[in-house]
Amino acid sequence: MALIRSWVESANAPEGPFPLNNLPCGVFSRPDEEPRCGMAIGDFVLDLAGLEAEGLIALSGGPLLDVPFWNEVMAAGPQVWADLRAQVTRLLAEGGGRMAAPYLVPRAEVELHLPFLVSEYTDFYAGRHHATNVGTMFRGADNALPPNWLHIPIGYNGRASSVVVSGTEVRRPWGQLKGPEDAAPRFAPSARFDIELELGAVVGTPSQGPVTVAEADAMIFGYVLLNDWSARDIQAWEYQPLGPFQAKATATTISPWVVMSAALEPFRVAGPPRDVPLLPYLQEPGPMLYDIALEVALRPEGGAETVISRTNAAELYYSAAQQLAHHSSCGCPMTTGDLLGSGTISGPTKDSRGSLLELSWGGKEPFAIAGGSRSFIEDNDTLTLRGMARGDGYSLGFGDCTGKVIPALADPYKRT
């Protein structure tokens, strides 16, 4: 597939991130305006609520767009999603009329909000290199992968209330900590605060009862970048036997733009060969991973940014469709706005690891950044995830998924 040219000139840049092929979904406002649905196009946000009010966009079951979340469109299902993309493509394609021109708002002027209401958040563990790295650190190389890992897309329920949009500052958490050498636990700020580089799948159409992988794939509205902030010292002490809990509930940052599944269609790639065959309910009818280049950048306060990791979403062992199929397998109802984190996406090399835990090998091997080094996140560091799918003469992005870590409160129970 090639670039779809637009009369919005900034949308035709081959390096993207927002050509007419993309049309990612966000919620925006200018000062003193109500947040509403828009799509990124070149240097602009297209005011979809405005176009719908003017009758230039009309969706089945509408109006759906003059609200500060995409959930109504997401719940409307794949035909409405396709229809919306077709209508916006007609409005913005090169050679067409410019009726939509008054609805282009410079991106520099807008604030971006959480693009959808997160109903529930589930975090998976589908990156084989990540699971192997973490397992090797904790259990040794011979027992790195848990026995179920090659059979189940392992996951746990996270905390939807912790999900914030890119740009939100993240306060270093306090928590209950106990190092292996400590006689007793203590309550203190986390000293091993970390990121996890993930792709998040956004469920559009709901389900009751188990769904197949193909059905699950069709339920997914789109994808975001997702940073699953993780307090490794809280995690180490709390996570047995019931899994991560407070270590993962301080914040989860997502990109401001949801890239629709339809836009990622040309970037589908097959999963890896399977060491052991998957059970039929997890087998994929076609390629369901995506070739999306990913990177993590770290910038200290007042310093220069260093890209500390470069990897690809195709490194995953399980697709979001497989995860969603497994999630529903016991009859768990899935709902519009469910967010499924992929798990940390590490590549096979040192410089493609998707967490500081892995990059510094548990803090034992600090890694270099411009002007210093890091084992874990230091106060006032800004961490940014980026993703880019590169096609034939065009590229799709998600917008930066960024957060600055501000110092822990001196006393978290002091009321001011």
Add this chain to the structure above:
Amino acid sequence: MALIRSWVESANAPEGPFPLNNLPCGVFSRPDEEPRCGMAIGDFVLDLAGLEAEGLIALSGGPLLDVPFWNEVMAAGPQVWADLRAQVTRLLAEGGGRMAAPYLVPRAEVELHLPFLVSEYTDFYAGRHHATNVGTMFRGADNALPPNWLHIPIGYNGRASSVVVSGTEVRRPWGQLKGPEDAAPRFAPSARFDIELELGAVVGTPSQGPVTVAEADAMIFGYVLLNDWSARDIQAWEYQPLGPFQAKATATTISPWVVMSAALEPFRVAGPPRDVPLLPYLQEPGPMLYDIALEVALRPEGGAETVISRTNAAELYYSAAQQLAHHSSCGCPMTTGDLLGSGTISGPTKDSRGSLLELSWGGKEPFAIAGGSRSFIEDNDTLTLRGMARGDGYSLGFGDCTGKVIPALADPYKRT
């Protein structure tokens, strides 16, 4: 505290469950009516939406009651909760006028719905006898309690979409299973389907940032009975290292009535002595458990009911207030409608165990019921939880928390 007598005679029965002291919160409808908020009183439901529309109840920020959920009242905070109780008590107290009489709907005529919108669901593990029993079965008596158990109210995030109201049938789930002797996993109906007898705390007022135990206690709107249906064979294979997931997501049944914290105030009891001191952020300023007698009954299709367990909510090691304080400790935002399961409440004796896993000791010691025996739940068994707080001449109940387990689908992927 003694019985508060009402002119609704059926509310004055000393065995309860719905005297004027209780006033639990539910959502009800008669055929062809819209569900709305009501309170149980004797043999009736008091139509609060009707009283509010008529001006006989007026709440700050109202109207709040003509909706099919209690979340608006819950979000309004403790002063509104107290004011509502005071207004209803005045309307129904013996010696007062009977303006409310037209708003009494016989309970036998109504359908009860989920009493509130569950925003997120967290399940804890705060029953020491339960944790010890399960730990002994899985790891031996010497390592029964995990090392963190006496320091942390261990919990994991569950699935809010799985929460259903009492009376909803529960379909036996399929899942990925692998017994210790099996060479490979298979996808099959759960053969070890179970209950967990729990108390659920319902968060009313939201929070940002860590809250103290006292603050947490004041945020809790009330309590429900909660059955955390559990597929033990799915759980055993999936739960390492990230905790229970599909084993717990088929359904979670709650009682139709939320008993407000204020009604349970006279039943407060202190927690147990602590083997090791709790960290300050978990220490309780006063008694925060409740003396509530609990029981589990099992009834086979067409057979007689057997009470298979009798225990008490005072057997918990951690209170809901401690759990909520811990839940918020990393800065996790807590929201109106959060549901916190206590964890299985087992007593010290064989006949006070709160799950079939414990009652049958992992299936090795089937227990007797009228006309047969059980290790785990069989198809068409009905499981019922009951709770009763017994005061001076009166008793408070939650209504039955019941569910019938219907057979697994022959093919969960067949679309009819």
